[in-house]
Amino acid sequence: MRHSILPPSTVLPRFLVTFTVAVALLVIPSTAQATTAEPPYRAVTGMTYAELPGKAGAIDLYLPVDAGHGKPVPVVWVSGGCAWLCDDGNTIGPRYAEQFVPHGFAVAAVSVRSSGQAVFPAQLHDAKASVRWLRAHADRYHLDKNRIAAMGDSSGAFASTMLGVTGNDPELEGDVGVTGPSSAVNAVVDLYTPTQFAEMDQHNLPGSCELINEYGGGTNCHDDAKSPEGRLIGCRPSTCPDEVRAASPLTYVDTRTPPFLVVHGDADINVPWQQSQLLFDAVAAHRVPATFYRMHGMEHDMSFLDRTDGGFEHTVHTSSRNGEVVHMESAPPLNWAEVISWLDGALRVPTDG
Secondary structure (H helix, E strand, O other): OOOOOOOOOOOOOHHHHHHHHHHHHHHHHHHHHHHOOOOOOEEEEEEEOOOOOOOOOEEEEEEOOOOOOOOOEEEEEEEOOOOOOOOOHHHHHHHHHHHHHHHOOEEEEEOOOOOOOOOOOHHHHHHHHHHHHHHHOHHHHOEEEEEEEEEEEOHHHHHHHHHHHOOOOHHHOOOOOOOOOOOOOOEEEEEOOOOOHHHOHHHOOOOHHHHHHHHHOOOOOOOOOOOHHHHHHOOOHHHOHHHHHHOOHHHOOOOOOOOEEEEEEOOOOOOOOHHHHHHHHHHHHOOOOEEEEEEOOOOOOOHHHHOOOOOOOEEEEEEOOOOOEEEEOOOOOOOHHHHHHHHHHHOOOOOOO
16 A cells, blocks of 8 residues: 655745645646556456345456457456455455566456355355356456466465365356356465364464454354354354365365465464365375475465565475375475466466366
8 A cells, every 4th residue: 555655744934835835736746646656457346247245246357458469368366365254355356466467367356255144155156156257258358268277365265275176066056147157267376275174173273262262252263153164154063064074175176176286374373284284185185286385484374475585484295197295395485476487387288167
């Protein structure tokens, strides 16, 4: 956010007031013009992919300024995280657009329903509807419908991860918005999402339980109907295994799952890092190409992507189509540039969508 710093007011002799105001009127506009930079993208905002309650159903596009003058551009679908308690995940769009659009990507920022508006699988149905909308409007906005990646943090990453693992399951499409086009995505960047609600409390760090109880007013950490996870599925996780299984990305991983970049800090008191280990183990077991960055000392926060000083110490493992899991001894620090590089590789060969 830009702030204008003006000098403190001073007491001027009366005969100088008129002169000073006149000069200010001349100078201030030119100064503002000189210091306000144009964003590195063309924004198309205020659109909806479906009529949904509150702020849900919004989709904002951030396009390269020269989109339409060459090949269709790949898309990064994004939604911000808020423990499923809000419906304005599209507002994170400019942060992603500033990073991705200058490198030839379009960004689609999406809002889905909160847990207060509907329980799972409504959030997945919304996310899928937004991807179908993108494909239905790909020609108009010069988007490459065969190169769509999904990215998010926390509950936003839950949506992107579920998009990744359910692209081939017609029973999970729902009937929200546009129907017909595929809702599959071609790559996923997952920043610290929950993946198995029934196993979260066994890995809680000090302070985790207090924080989770504070979120919703519960008393039993993640295993509470008032926890973020309990509110999402509409029950206390330990009492409703069917709902827990349905809302777990681990349930849907198969050999057709697209490549994953999984990132989690091991100082995260919101979501234990072991949740991402479970996801990586599942995709690796199905021979899906994946990279898992365990960030030592990192909390529940994506600001590490802005760092260029080497960032956090990390342990990195990769999996491949041949079933091999490798510990990378000298993996580069993870920042926006590395995410862009990973996406370039993951989306290099178009897949059917």
